[in-house]
Amino acid sequence: MNKNTTLDQVKNIVLAAREAGKNPNLGGFDLHELDLSHALQDFDLESIDLFEANLQRANLSGLNFRGANLGGANLREANLTGTNLNEAVLIKADLSGAVMVEADLRRAILIKATLNRANLLGANLSEAYLSEADFSESALVEAVIREAVLIKANFHRANLVGAFLNESYLRGVDLSEAVLVEAVLSESDLREVNFSGANMNGANLRESNLSWANLSEAGLNRADLSGANLNWADLTQADLRGVNLSETTMPEGWQEIVKRF
Secondary structure (H helix, E strand, O other): OEOOOOHHHHHHHHHHHHHOOOOOEOOOEEOOOOEHHHHOOOOOOOOOEOOOOEOOOOEOOOOEOOOOEOOOOEOOOOEOOOOEOOOOEOOOOEOOOOEOOOOEOOOOEOOOOEOOOOEOOOOEOOOOEOOOOEOOOOEOOOOEOOOOEOOOOEOOOOEOOOOEOOOOEOOOOEOOOOEOOOOEOOOOEOOOOEOOOOEOOOOEOOOOEOOOOEOOOOEOOOOEOOOOEOOOOEOOOOEOOOOEOOOOEOOOOHHHHHOOO
């Protein structure tokens, strides 16, 4: 890894690559704590190669990294506020504690990436690939994660208040103790999802497939489960007060139990 990389060196590398008609290559460079946001705001950074670069605590806010290769990069505690990461590759990248408020991650590839304790308030992850990514204890309030693939991702204790996860594939995801108040998960594949202890009050789960899901001790007060499939789901000690179960498919005997709420 290159050491003590300066902002001037970074600028020269980017300019030289563009003049040669190539994508800039800063793979493996040590860029930690650099303020690249101001230094590179007028540069063409699309498809830049930052594979395994060290960008820990770097300021990358507002930059255009569309299609960039950030696979394996160290982005711990980096500032990515409003950054364009549309179609970027972030496989196995470490984004622990990163600030990604309103970042554009549409169609980005974050397979096995680490985003625990990251701030993704209002971020757009529509059509993104998030399988096996770690979002534990992250903030995803009002984030948009529509039509995304999240197989076996970890959202343990994540804050997803008002988030949009509709029409997504979440099979086997861990959402235990997550906060999903008023979240939208309609028409999603939620088979085998672990919702144990989650707060799902007022959530929209219309026409979702929740078969084999673990909803034990989950709060579903005022949730909309109309048309959902709950066959073989675990509803032990779930709070079902005021839940909408119109045309819902439920485990044998649970329709009668719900009527008591």
